[in-house]
Amino acid sequence: MALNAIESWSPAQLPVELHELLEVARQQEPDEKIREQLDKALAGNNA
Helix, strand or coil, X not given: CHHHHHHCCCHHHCCHHXXXXXXXXXXXXXXXXXHHHHXXXXXXXXX
């Protein structure tokens, strides 16, 4: 749920610390679908 909310933010709205945490989570996430969501959140892609 939180990731869905974060995806709606623009990259400029993401605090630097959150962006860094999302990058770490993306690297460690075993679920491909969640990794794709993390990629979208990091890219600021609301699709």
